């Protein structure tokens with residue numbers, strides 16, 4: 001019980017109401033109010049209603065939603081900080097009875113990425129801004145807060161799952177790291193399925209080791225073996241598949257492989273490998289740019305010749321019918337960046353694709369939770 005009340009205190013300190021993670025006074029006010037109306041049936045006293053709602057966490061058996069409105073780790077076109085607000089709205093519009101426990105959004109200082117890049121006076125100043133106390137010991141950057149929060153979350157509720165919405169892809173660094181460490185502590189063998197147009201396997205980018213192009217490299221050390229990461233949808237890289245597979249030990253299924261072999265065959269190769277390895281649970285990290293830019297252009301680096309939504313869905317369905325999906329994120333949805341090909345229908349198309357993927361993952365996580373609880 002002590003653990004639970006400590007976590008609750010941390011949640012009230014680190015998080016804010018759903019949709020409020022981008023710090024603004026007037027921007028998107030109507031959109032935020034629309035979301036709050038859907039979630040709380042009112043637009044008044046949201047802070048208090050949200051805090052009260054957190055008391056239900058322990059008894060809820062739904063997957064837990066976390067928004068990480070950070071795009072500081074991006075580097076081409078930003079705007080994924082709005083993903084959590086817009087995708088939540090779309091998810092609830094498409095499915096008003098969505099089976100989710102919404103924990104809220106990480107409180108984000110938009111100029112900060114990770115505390116290790118900051119000096120002491122800046123950290124003290126930001127502690128004062130976030131926590132009203134410059135002598136506080138708490139982290140201040142989006143990725144550092146997310147890591148500490150998710151670590152505490154899994155320590156307290158080892159069998160609960162987090163469905164996170166980014167944010168640029170750097171947010172998957174703390175999310176996946178905490179998940180892998182928690183599962184290792186539980187003696188569970190787990191794997192990561194990573195959908196993306198890019199490999200995200202840089203060691204660093206312009207001297208920064210944790211960013212949208214390098215997060216995957218730095219979670220590999222927390223897997224039993226780097227071979228347990230399968231990357232799907234790759235097509236925008238200057239190097240060959242062999243280069244990435246031999247340098248890092250991961251497995252890749254490029255978008256052209258999916259077109260040539262078919263989504264079912266690719267999924268079955270992954271499933272066969274994971275069964276041979278004795279994998280018990282799966283984390284899915286989904287960069288929306290894995291999907292072809294004709295369906296998903298509201299993102300920082302839209303890429304053509306990508307996966308059709310039904311190909312991604314086929315792969316996810318086959319994987320989830322063989323393994324429980326116990327953690328997931330969808331990242332890089334940048335609703336204000338509907339620039340590609342001047343499409344009139346954007347960002348609605350991107351959001352609608354992301355919403356079907358999100359609904360599927362949430363449902364898969366809820367099913368996984370039920371099957372794991374009954375097998376215990």
Ligand SMILES: [Mn+2]
Nearest residue numbers: 169196200287
């Ligand atoms: Mn990515």
